[in-house]
Amino acid sequence: MDKTKPFTFRLFLFIIAIFIFIMIITTVRTPRTYRSIPPPRGALDTCPFQISNKSITPLENTKHFLVSAYMDQRVKGFDIRIISIFRRDSIQTLYCLFCCAGQLSNTTPVTVLVHEDHFGFPFSATDVMCQIPPNCEATHVTLLKQPDGVEVSNQTWLPIKNKKTSREEEKTFQFDFTVCISTLFGEYNNVLQFAQTLEIYRLLGVGRVVIYNNSAGPELNRLLKTYSEEGLVEMVEWPIHKHLNPSHGWLFSKHGGDLQYYGQLVTLNDCIYRSMDRSRYVLLNDIDEIIMPYQHDNLKSMMDMLQQQHPDAAMFHIESHVFPYKFFTKGKDTPLPQWRGVPGFNILERIYREDPDKNIFHPRKMIIQPRLVEQTSVHDVLKMFGQKYKVPMDVCRMIHCPTVPQNERLFSQYEDTRLWDFKDKLIQRVNEMLRRGGLLSSDRES
């Protein structure tokens, strides 16, 4: 009988020891490399007060702009990546402030990563990286210039996207393929090309086309409204000209301006993060470009083969081939009778393919696995967690149908009627979409 007493006491000590052990483990297991700074004084203790629903949000009292905030824990020590546009000569110390289930958090330090491909422009695509403080159910984030002592009631908050969901474990994606069209600008109005190219994408298995829209011509606007109501196209407003003087070119020394090509690199990077949780692959190309399998009927069967052959590949590099403008200016490129009066050109007329001049820089575009890519440029990925694979020409080429005559050198040419393999379905679907948009000549006459 007496034995039970020391036993109970020892059990008690043992439980206490375990309890202390667990306390130590849980404290040590979540190391935080920054000093936790108390919440700003004078701040409202509820948040978020003012939420940005814009695609370009000026960061108060700085020269920078924020685009979108994404949860991204792939790089050790960081939880959040804010895709931004920073003025490179005016980068100052910044702090992240979070809204945690309606309460302000402590601030955490920021690491500013300016993308190396800025082509000399004063403004550049930039990633703002920071940690979420412990015990914070973060819903929104904003940036401060001081760690504390500032009035934050006037801050604009960004919602945090790509927060983990149970869906992630299932590894099912809403789309197999998403095409990111970086920026549409200059009242572009090539309706026939747009409708045909979108339908080819669809026939190849693309489920979503994201278009960053600065401006478009009147007929193209009607077509794109039809496509976004129907669901293939996602339009993102991109009024960059209201904030900066965007360049029409890609090189500062040659084209001038504040930011490369209407912010093309910013939108491509934003599109990758936007697509990360919902699309297996992302294609980074322009609307005058079609990444075309030559041995498979669609992108899925091609990628199933390539990914199996190259399991470590995060990026698939596709060679660009020009189908020049030159031949089709006189007579030959008359569209189908019902397409007369529809603005733009008929891509089915482009049946001569040029061999690239291997002596000059030869552009490639990309198919990527977005979850393995951190930062991208136009023709190459800047940072990724996997390998690059150059896809052979006989498996896949990019059909590039330039809108304007290029530097047409015309080396060896080949007749290439690959687009015609999609002709019947293509014409039918294009007619249907033009009809819905009220863009066919018969609609206009009636």
Ligand SMILES: *[C@@H]1O[C@H](CO)[C@@H](O)[C@H](O)[C@H]1NC(C)=O
């Ligand atoms: C943003 O919010 C304003 C008012 O708060 C609203 O009028 C506008 O339509 C919203 N814009 C978008 C793109 O949701």
Ligand SMILES: *[C@@H]1O[C@H](CO)[C@@H](O)[C@H](O)[C@H]1NC(C)=O
């Ligand atoms: C608060 O925000 C408004 C609009 O965003 C701005 O006009 C005003 O100058 C800001 N006030 C301060 C004190 O920064």
Ligand SMILES: *[C@@H]1O[C@H](CO)[C@@H](O)[C@H](O)[C@H]1NC(C)=O
């Ligand atoms: C594209 O942007 C322009 C300028 O903001 C706008 O007027 C137009 O309606 C947009 N087009 C579509 C299809 O959203």
